[in-house]
Amino acid sequence: MPIQLYNSLTRKKEVLEPEQPPKVKIYTCGVTVYDRSHIGHARSLYIFDVIRRYLKYRKYDVKFVRNITDIDDKIIKRANELKTDWKELVAKYIDSYHQDLKALGIARGDSEPRATENIKEMIKYISGLIDKGYAYEAGGDVYFDVKLFSRYGKLSGQNIEQMESGARIEPSESKKDPLDFALWKRSKENEPSWKSPWGQGRPGWHIECSVMSQKFLEAETIDIHAGGRDLIFPHHENEIAQAESFTGKPFAKYWIHHGLLTINGQKMSKSLGNFVTIKDFMEKYKDADFLKLFFLSAHYAHPIDFNEEKITECKKQKETFNHFFDKVGLATKEGFKEEPLSEKDKKIIDAAVIKFENAMDDDFNMPVALAAIFELIDYAAGLDICENKQAYDYARAKAKELFGLFGLSVKGPVRVDKKMKEMALDMETARREKDYQKSDRIRMMIKEKLRVNASNTSSGISFTKVED
Numbered sequence: 001m002p003i004q005l006y007n008s009l010t011r012k013k014e015v016l017e018p019e020q021p022p023k024v025k026i027y028t029c030g031v032t033v034y035d036r037s038h039i040g041h042a043r044s045l046y047i048f049d050v051i052r053r054y055l056k057y058r059k060y061d062v063k064f065v066r067n068i069t070d071i072d073d074k075i076i077k078r079a080n081e082l083k084t085d086w087k088e089l090v091a092k093y094i095d096s097y098h099q100d101l102k103a104l105g106i107a108r109g110d111s112e113p114r115a116t117e118n119i120k121e122m123i124k125y126i127s128g129l130i131d132k133g134y135a136y137e138a139g140g141d142v143y144f145d146v147k148l149f150s151r152y153g154k155l156s157g158q159n160i161e162q163m164e165s166g167a168r169i170e171p172s173e174s175k176k177d178p179l180d181f182a183l184w185k186r187s188k189e190n191e192p193s194w195k196s197p198w199g200q201g202r203p204g205w206h207i208e209c210s211v212m213s214q215k216f217l218e219a220e221t222i223d224i225h226a227g228g229r230d231l232i233f234p235h236h237e238n239e240i241a242q243a244e245s246f247t248g249k250p251f252a253k254y255w256i257h258h259g260l261l262t263i264n265g266q267k268m269s270k271s272l273g274n275f276v277t278i279k280d281f282m283e284k285y286k287d288a289d290f291l292k293l294f295f296l297s298a299h300y301a302h303p304i305d306f307n308e309e310k311i312t313e314c315k316k317q318k319e320t321f322n323h324f325f326d327k328v329g330l331a332t333k334e335g336f337k338e339e340p341l342s343e344k345d346k347k348i349i350d351a352a353v354i355k356f357e358n359a360m361d362d363d364f365n366m367p368v369a370l371a372a373i374f375e376l377i378d379y380a381a382g383l384d385i386c387e388n389k390q391a392y393d394y395a396r397a398k399a400k401e402l403f404g405l406f407g408l409s410v411k412g413p414v415r416v417d418k419k420m421k422e423m424a425l426d427m428e429t430a431r432r433e434k435d436y437q438k439s440d441r442i443r444m445m446i447k448e449k450l451r452v453n454a455s456n457t458s459s460g461i462s463f464t465k466v467e468d
Contacts, residue, residue: 001357001358001361001362002016003015003016003058003361004016004362004363005224005254005256005363006363007255008256008257009252009254009255011157013363014254017253019219019221019253022059022060023060023062023063023223024055024060024061024062024224025063025065025218025222025223025224026051026052026062026064026065026217026222026224026225027066027067027209027213027224027225027252028044028065028066028225028226029066029067029209029226029227029231030067030068030109030112031068031069032069032072032075033068033075033089033094033096034072034074034075034077034079034090034093036096036277036278036279037100037277038268038275038276038278039261039276039277039291039306040228040260040261040268041100041278042100042278042281042291042295043258043295043304044258045100045104045106046104046291047295047300048064048066048226048258049106049107049407050366051256051300052107053404053405053406053407054360054364057405064109064110065111065112065113065216065217066109066111066112067114067209067212067213068094068113068115069208070090070094070114071086071090071115071192071202071203072115075089076191076192086192094114099279100278100279103279104278104288104291104292104407105407105409106407111216113212113215115208115212118208118211118212118215119194119202121212122207122208122211123194123196123203125207125246126142126184126203127197128246129144129183129245129246130142132245132246133145133148134149134246137198138174138175138176139174140186140200140201141182141184141185142182142198143175143180143182143183144181144182144183144238144241144242144245145176145177145180146160146177146179146180146181147160147179149241149244151240151244152179152241153237154240155232155233155236155240155255156232156233160179163179164178181204181206181234181238182204183203183204183206183242184201184202184203184204185201185202185203185204186198186199186200186201187200187201187202206235206242207242210239210242210246213239213252220249221247221251221253222251222253223252223253224252224253224254224255224256225239225251225252225254226255226256226257226258227256227257228258228260229258229259229260229301230260231257232257236255239251240252256300258300258301259298259302259303259304260304261303261304261305261306262304262306263276263305263306263307264305264306287318289314289408289409290311290314290318291314292407293314293317294310294311294314295366296367296370296406297310297314297367297370298367299363299367300364300366301363317374320374320377321377321408323381324377324380324381324399325396341391341394342388342391345388345390345391345394345395346394348379349379349380349394350398352372352373352375352379353398355369355372355375356369356373359372360405369406370406373403373406376399376402379395380395380399383395420446423442423445426438427439427442427443427446430442
């Protein structure tokens with residue numbers, strides 16, 4: 001089954017056909033570093049990391065670029081409020097952002113370009129737009145002339161008349177039309193600035209993504225442009241206008257947008273006291289998997305509401321996973337029959353993997369894919385290790401691989417002594433003989449012993465084999 005994804009540009013599912021298969025070039029809008037990253041950012045970072053992992057699993061050669069906006073109005077305003085140098089502010093929050101990525105177990109991009117390191121290319125791009133007649137200089141500012149780009153509004157589905165009804169020109173602006181947007185901004189006194197043909201200034205927000213996506217992906221038409229639904233207009237709409245006016249070619253073949261996150265039904269806001277940073281979450285819950293399982297509970301394109309009840313449910317899901325791998329860790333060759341993997345067991349386990357793949361191929365339907373992992377584990381958990389160790393090991397290997405695609409982890413190594421192994425054998429024997437009361441009693445004893453041992457062992461983020 002080929003991978004299909006919902007393209008926000010065409011408003012339909014389309015088969016993924018990259019420009020230069022098997023290469024897939026992806027650009028996603030990153031963070032603006034004026035504050036700590038919150039769990040809304042985490043959703044974006046995680047969802048697109050899973051998509052990247054899955055495309056690699058499907059043997060695509062993925063090049064993934066995620067930018068860092070390190071100069072804009074919000075950064076300048078925050079630095080002034082804190083009476084600190086803007087460069088120090090930026091350095092602090094870039095470091096915080098990288099700490100968050102590490103805490104979440106999310107890989108950095110193949111490139112993570114910063115806006116301030118690519119201003120030379122932005123100036124050249126803006127000059128090219130002026131030369132082509134799509135942009136104009138006005139008192140040290142440079143604006144894109146929206147009326148000259150006939151396809152403006154194609155991503156957001158709006159027409160020019162609708163947009164103009166709500167647009168206006170600020171007293172400080174000298175643009176021709178309310179819809180025209182800034183490519184270059186003249187710097188005010190004591191603001192960061194760079195030399196340009198139009199005087200001292202800095203780039204507008206939208207131009208950086210057009211320039212850096214094409215530069216670092218080495219393509220005029222990139223395969224996938226990703227971001228949050230809130231960026232469709234005006235940010236992504238403006239990116240399209242700039243890039244296609246400059247190159248005369250389609251800017252991105254596919255546009256993917258994730259839904260937005262609310263907190264207990266409300267928009268996240270510091271004024272409402274419901275602003276949850278990634279650091280806040282990790283300090284309270286300790287385990288990034290709870291947040292990942294929460295994100296996996298809804299399709300990436302849908303909105304999602306964060307609340308305590310949902311995180312409690314995610315904790316229970318994680319306990320199910322841990323119990324499955326605890327049981328695997330207790331298994332030893334001694335005392336277990338080495339029966340070959342039966343065709344029946346292999347077929348059922350493989351069917352769960354195929355269900356996972358089919359769900360991910362269908363516009364990355366992660367909730368259905370997660371359900372397939374549960375099916376695999378539920379089946380394997382019902383096997384008698386004494387009689388079906390090969391099947392259990394096979395299920396474990398498949399589950400481990402699928403967990404890895406979702407960036408999920410299990411507990412780190414636990415100390416398993418000879419007594420505990422004997423208890424595991426006794427538990428399986430009791431279950432085989434249908435003495436479920438005895439089996440449950442031993443299971444609870446093992447669970448408590450594992451809990452004590454685990455509390456004295458540092459947890460890891462990867463699967464760890466327990467040595468015999």
